[in-house]
Amino acid sequence: MLIKEIKDTLIHTGFMLGTFVLFLAGLYISFSITGDDFDISAYFQFFYQLFIFIFSFFMGISLFSSEIRNNGFEYLLTLPLSRTKLLIFKIVPRLIMLIILYGGYMVILALSTTKPFLITPELFNSLYFSLFFISTSLSVLRGNFVANSLVTMMLFLVYIVAANLVAWMVAVKYYGVQVGFRLSVFTIDAIYPFSKGVVPVLAGLLSLPFIASLFYGFKKYDIRSSKRYLKRFITLFIPLFLTGIVLSYILLNKNIQPNYESYYITKEGMVFKNSMVKTFLLENGKETEIEGFFPFWFRSYEWKDSICSITFKKGSYEGKVVRFNKRDRRVEDLYVPGENKFLSGWMYGYKEHLLFTEKSGKRHLNRKGGGELILLNTETAEITRVKSLYKFVRFCGVAEVDNKRIWIGSYINKGGLSVFTVDETGKFQSIVRSSLGPVYSNGILVTYNKGHFEFGKFSGSGYDILKRLKAERSDFYNHNFSGNDLNKSDFKYLYGRKYKDEKIEKFVMLDLNNLSISTFDPGDIKRGFIRRGPYGSAYFTKFSNNDPVELDKIYKFEGNSLVLLKDFKGVKYSLRNDFRHLKNGFIIREGKKVRFYIYPDLKELKF
Amino acid sequence: MDKNLIEINGLNIYYGKKRAIKDVTLNFKKGETVLIAGRNGAGKSTFLRALGQLILPDNGSVNYFDLSKKKIGIITDKMSMFEDLTLEGGIRFHSEIFGIDEFDHTILDHLGMDMKRKISALSSGERAIYHLSLLISQKPELLLIDEVFYLVDPYIRDIFIETLIGLLDGSNTTIIMVNHTFAETGKIPERVIIMDEGEIIIDEERETLLSKVKKISSDMPVTIDLPVFFTRNTPFGSEYFIFPFEKEMVKDKNLYVEDIGLNDIIKAFLGGRYVNKRD
Numbered sequence: 001m002l003i004k005e006i007k008d009t010l011i012h013t014g015f016m017l018g019t020f021v022l023f024l025a026g027l028y029i030s031f032s033i034t035g036d037d038f039d040i041s042a043y044f045q046f047f048y049q050l051f052i053f054i055f056s057f058f059m060g061i062s063l064f065s066s067e068i069r070n071n072g073f074e075y076l077l078t079l080p081l082s083r084t085k086l087l088i089f090k091i092v093p094r095l096i097m098l099i100i101l102y103g104g105y106m107v108i109l110a111l112s113t114t115k116p117f118l119i120t121p122e123l124f125n126s127l128y129f130s131l132f133f134i135s136t137s138l139s140v141l142r143g144n145f146v147a148n149s150l151v152t153m154m155l156f157l158v159y160i161v162a163a164n165l166v167a168w169m170v171a172v173k174y175y176g177v178q179v180g181f182r183l184s185v186f187t188i189d190a191i192y193p194f195s196k197g198v199v200p201v202l203a204g205l206l207s208l209p210f211i212a213s214l215f216y217g218f219k220k221y222d223i224r225s226s227k228r229y230l231k232r233f234i235t236l237f238i239p240l241f242l243t244g245i246v247l248s249y250i251l252l253n254k255n256i257q258p259n260y261e262s263y264y265i266t267k268e269g270m271v272f273k274n275s276m277v278k279t280f281l282l283e284n285g286k287e288t289e290i291e292g293f294f295p296f297w298f299r300s301y302e303w304k305d306s307i308c309s310i311t312f313k314k315g316s317y318e319g320k321v322v323r324f325n326k327r328d329r330r331v332e333d334l335y336v337p338g339e340n341k342f343l344s345g346w347m348y349g350y351k352e353h354l355l356f357t358e359k360s361g362k363r364h365l366n367r368k369g370g371g372e373l374i375l376l377n378t379e380t381a382e383i384t385r386v387k388s389l390y391k392f393v394r395f396c397g398v399a400e401v402d403n404k405r406i407w408i409g410s411y412i413n414k415g416g417l418s419v420f421t422v423d424e425t426g427k428f429q430s431i432v433r434s435s436l437g438p439v440y441s442n443g444i445l446v447t448y449n450k451g452h453f454e455f456g457k458f459s460g461s462g463y464d465i466l467k468r469l470k471a472e473r474s475d476f477y478n479h480n481f482s483g484n485d486l487n488k489s490d491f492k493y494l495y496g497r498k499y500k501d502e503k504i505e506k507f508v509m510l511d512l513n514n515l516s517i518s519t520f521d522p523g524d525i526k527r528g529f530i531r532r533g534p535y536g537s538a539y540f541t542k543f544s545n546n547d548p549v550e551l552d553k554i555y556k557f558e559g560n561s562l563v564l565l566k567d568f569k570g571v572k573y574s575l576r577n578d579f580r581h582l583k584n585g586f587i588i589r590e591g592k593k594v595r596f597y598i599y600p601d602l603k604e605l606k607f
Numbered sequence: 608m609d610k611n612l613i614e615i616n617g618l619n620i621y622y623g624k625k626r627a628i629k630d631v632t633l634n635f636k637k638g639e640t641v642l643i644a645g646r647n648g649a650g651k652s653t654f655l656r657a658l659g660q661l662i663l664p665d666n667g668s669v670n671y672f673d674l675s676k677k678k679i680g681i682i683t684d685k686m687s688m689f690e691d692l693t694l695e696g697g698i699r700f701h702s703e704i705f706g707i708d709e710f711d712h713t714i715l716d717h718l719g720m721d722m723k724r725k726i727s728a729l730s731s732g733e734r735a736i737y738h739l740s741l742l743i744s745q746k747p748e749l750l751l752i753d754e755v756f757y758l759v760d761p762y763i764r765d766i767f768i769e770t771l772i773g774l775l776d777g778s779n780t781t782i783i784m785v786n787h788t789f790a791e792t793g794k795i796p797e798r799v800i801i802m803d804e805g806e807i808i809i810d811e812e813r814e815t816l817l818s819k820v821k822k823i824s825s826d827m828p829v830t831i832d833l834p835v836f837f838t839r840n841t842p843f844g845s846e847y848f849i850f851p852f853e854k855e856m857v858k859d860k861n862l863y864v865e866d867i868g869l870n871d872i873i874k875a876f877l878g879g880r881y882v883n884k885r886d
Contacts, residue, residue: 001704004689070690070727074683077661079704080676222662224622 060135126203137214209240264295265585301349397440441491617667642796680742683753690727732759752784837879848875
């Protein structure tokens with residue numbers, strides 16, 4: 001029996017693989033004829049993933065198809081095998097083939113230079129095997145194949161919805177909605193990156209009822225109508241599936257291990273690790289938990305001995321502004337929003353002042369504009385409130401004129417940005433329009449309008465444009481990153497990249513002393529990105545010329561040249577590894593090992 | 608032939624809400640040959656399939672004694688082996704799974720069947736005989752045969768019957784068959800079960816049944832009180848079928864009492880049931 005099933009499985013697999021190869025060959029030929037660019041590796045990966053997904057469905061749903069088609073059920077049931085053994089003999093060869101083809105998928109992923117399509121291997125794994133179990137559980141229904149397939153797909157949908165629901169509930173309960181992800185929106189993207197083990201637990205507990213109910217139903221399976229099987233199947237399935245939902249919720253809730261870890265490096269080289277629930281200070285080879293403090297780059301601001309940060313309570317929309325003292329490690333509240341109000345978005349800092357938005361309502365997802373901009377003096381606790389009518393307000397700098405501060409920001413308006421100012425009294429004024437994010441540095445406000453860079457200056461009489469220079473907007477795609485530390489206004493140069501044939505042809509430099517534009521040669525650099533660092537610095541992260549996901553070197557811009565800071569050759573971006581710039585440094589994560597480097601010279605930090 | 612091979616207790620089988628088998632309790636002994644008869648829809652095939660575990664009891668039980676599933680052979684009119692196999696492949700598969708050391712090709716050779724043919728290419732009759740050859744090689748201790756005789760031509764039917772008789776002669780196999788065409792099997796059964804509406808209405812040894820069922824033909828109405836279960840009107844008068852018959856009933860009554868064959872007995876019982884249902 002087993003041998004027959006193995007043969008059947010091999011024949012089915014051979015047939016489907018043959019069809020798949022012919023399909024790919026046809027695709028290849030058609031692309032060759034049309035002359036389109038055809039990345040066979042990427043296409044193969046995508047279609048192979050699709051193929052084995054369909055394969056798992058087909059293998060499941062066709063478990064008894066030949067017996068159904070050929071009136072072979074009566075004969076099958078006369079065989080000297082128990083119903084359970086019969087099922088095992090049927091399922092095992094197909095399951096092994098599924099595992100082999102999944103292994104092929106993993107090999108293809110390992111060899112591929114492109115990232116997995118659409119979903120992670122872990123998630124694909126759960127969908128792939130679960131679909132097999134779900135379709136298998138309905139394979140004994142002697143009805144219309146199309147109807148069975150539709151029912152299978154509906155059950156598969158139920159499975160996905162249930163899995164997402166549990167993951168979502170756990171994620172919201174555990175992490176709350178404070179983490180910047182739209183958790184209240186029901187999407188897989190919002191859920192799965194959050195914790196290790198979610199996918200296997202959910203897949204196991206929610207697909208087990210299908211397979212257990214199949215065995216339970218099949219134990220009393222006979223040649224009568226499939227309704228009897230279905231009745232028995234449902235009798236076990238419904239309580240088991242509901243139990244699976246509850247159990248997975250309890251298990252995940254209890255054992256959830258966050259895999260999201262963000263880091264924050266202070267100007268002095270203190271390193272904080274956040275798991276979105278807890279914050280640890282890494283020092284002297286150990287991790288010390290800091291309660292009630294969550295340094296996240298766009299909500300935290302360092303000034304003198306303190307780090308101010310908007311910190312959310314676990315599982316809550318409610319956030320407050322706290323101050324962490326770097327010396328005594330104490331955390332204190334600076335601002336707690338009023339009842340039925342919440343803090344949202346970024347928090348900006350300039351010297352002793354913080355600027356953040358407070359909105360009304362209970363829901364975190366109140367993404368409408370409005371609310372109040374709050375200007376908080378951290379030394380005097382003085383508060384100035386400015387009514388804000390705009391969505392997505394971003395600040396880029398602070399101009400000091402006649403000992404008074406002018407906060408410069410922008411908001412989206414009519415397909416571009418309107419640049420505005422707010423003074424210390426709360427007076428709000430629009431000044432210019434820009435199609436690039438404005439930058440305020442070296443006492444100059446840089447905006448881009450109608451194909452020209454405009455350089456302006458604030459004075460006692462207002463704002464004046466000093467100069468306009470024609471330039472390509474796309475060259476400066478990266479120049480507008482101001483961050484939330486508005487003290488970074490001592491940049492003398494802004495840098496951009498000019499591309500040709502997907503390679504960097506030239507670096508472009510805006511000189512904020514002379515208000516001029518110049519270019520310089522990139523040498524052997526072909527790929528990479530510009531990143532502004534502290535202390536008026538700008539950095540260039542170079543990728544390998546041969547491999548676009550391999551980190552190569554980090555340079556520092558000095559005038560119109562690049563100075564090599566560190567050679568990181570060989571670190572590849574992958575599912576396990578990544579590298580990223582933080583506010584005051586750079587980290588490389590290779591599996592569990594994390595290395596920290598601090599600006600300005602990217603010295604490695606040791607604990 | 609004393610030991611029970613199968614014991615059935617309170618067997619109930621449903622098709623949806625309809626009870627196809629109602630509280631059936633009986634035993635089958637080793638080596639006996641049983642004919643199950645009944646009207647269409649009486650539950651015969653369901654009962655037979657329940658004995659072959661193709662249908663599982665909803666209530667009650669079917670217990671086997673010293674009988675492994677390898678020694679149960681069942682053949683039904685709807686049964687087919689895996690059609691994508693060749694005859695040869697089917698024999699190999701069946702032999703392996705049922706542990707048959709030596710396959711008996713006698714019937715297949717006799718009919719000159721090409722072993723390379725696919726099972727799907729066989730006619731219904733050929734399929735039945737092919738399947739029978741598989742079962743015979745299995746040396747079954749219990750052979751269950753649903754109505755398959757109508758599928759085969761008279762020549763194959765003879766071979767089929769001969770094979771069964773040969774099996775009876777050479778072994779202690781229990782054969783339980785459902786059949787409408789009793790003429791062919793008339794001499795085989797030792798026990799006759801008649802079913803109606805899911806119930807066993809007659810369960811007798813063949814010889815007992817033959818002695819207990821009599822026919823009285825008369826051109827005048829019979830006025831004495833007799834257990835008539837079926838009356839058939841003919842152009843020459845009426846035929847009265849009596850069960851259970853005892854000689855004392857007609858002593859000195861000047862009635863012509865006839866012995867009748869199994870075929871007629873069963874037909875009379877069926878007729879009686881149809882009349883009862885109609886009236």
